[in-house]
Amino acid sequence: MKEEPNPQKSSISGVFVIGAWLSILFILVIIYSEYLAKQRHPNIDAEAVSDSSGYTLVLQQNRQGHYLLDGLINGETVTFLLDTGATSVSIPAHLATRLGLESGRPFPVMTANGTVTVYETKVPTLILGNIPFNNVQANLNPGMRSDKILLGMNVLKDLQFTQTNQQLTITIPR
Numbered sequence: 200m201k202e203e204p205n206p207q208k209s210s211i212s213g214v215f216v217i218g219a220w221l222s223i224l225f226i227l228v229i230i231y232s233e234y235l236a237k238q239r240h241p242n243i244d245a246e247a248v249s250d251s252s253g254y255t256l257v258l259q260q261n262r263q264g265h266y267l268l269d270g271l272i273n274g275e276t277v278t279f280l281l282d283t284g285a286t287s288v289s290i291p292a293h294l295a296t297r298l299g300l301e302s303g304r305p306f307p308v309m310t311a312n313g314t315v316t317v318y319e320t321k322v323p324t325l326i327l328g329n330i331p332f333n334n335v336q337a338n339l340n341p342g343m344r345s346d347k348i349l350l351g352m353n354v355l356k357d358l359q360f361t362q363t364n365q366q367l368t369i370t371i372p373r
Contacts, residue, residue, distance in 0.1 A: 240267045240278065253372040254330050260365035267347070271326040273299045278347050279327065281367070284311075285351030287336055288322065291343035295320070302339055315342045325354070330371055 242258045258266045258281075266281040272290075275298050282289075286308075295302060303319035317338035325332045327350070336353055343349075359370040 240269075242266070242268050251373075253370060256328050256330070256369040256371070258367045258369065260367070266367050268327055268350075270328060271324070272322055272348070273324055275299075279350040280347045281355065282349040282351055283355060285349045287338060287351040287353040288325070289317070289338055289340045289343065289349040289351060290320070290322075291346060291348070292318070292339040292341040293343075294346060294348075295339050298322075300337075300339065306338075308338065308340075310340075310342070312342065315340060317341070327354075 240261060248255050256268075258268060261267055268279045268281065270277060270279055277294070277298070290298070290300065292302075294300075300320045300322065303321075305316050305318050307314050308317050317340045320337050320339050322335040322337050323333065325335045332354060357371070359372070361368045361370075
């Protein structure tokens with residue numbers, strides 16, 4: 200006697216097969232998303248190592264060739280883009296309220312996109328990785344659309360840099 204196929208069992212097993220493939224696809228999307236995030240910002244967990252001579256911080260270049268570093272401004276988490284071409288720290292104006300910064304005197308600056316009017320501000324507490332800086336002069340730039348803060352030479356001038364193979368080692372003497 201030949202057993203007749205059960206259409207109910209067949210449809211249940213089909214649902215399980217589709218569910219398994221969707222689960223695998225979902226896991227692959229998550230893994231790839233994390234991979235891409237690491238490529239955009241490879242220094243999310245970077246912290247300086249402290250010894251008797253000062254701090255040392257090692258950063259990896261992202262896939263665009265930039266060095267990014269997370270830190271804090273007035274206790275709020277931010278992402279800094281190290282910019283040796285910027286005279287001072289430049290903060291997108293749309294972040295001022297969240298970061299507790301006051302807008303001061305306006306003045307013109309030359310940027311890669313031409314002249315723009317920015318506003319003076321002072322950052323009471325700026326922390327790079329785990330390295331504190333106090334009372335940092337900065338400007339609020341209404342032309343900046345991203346949330347990245349340009350870390351300019353008014354902070355970088357006190358740091359020593361060594362770059363080798365897409366890796367930047369920053370040394371901060373005590």
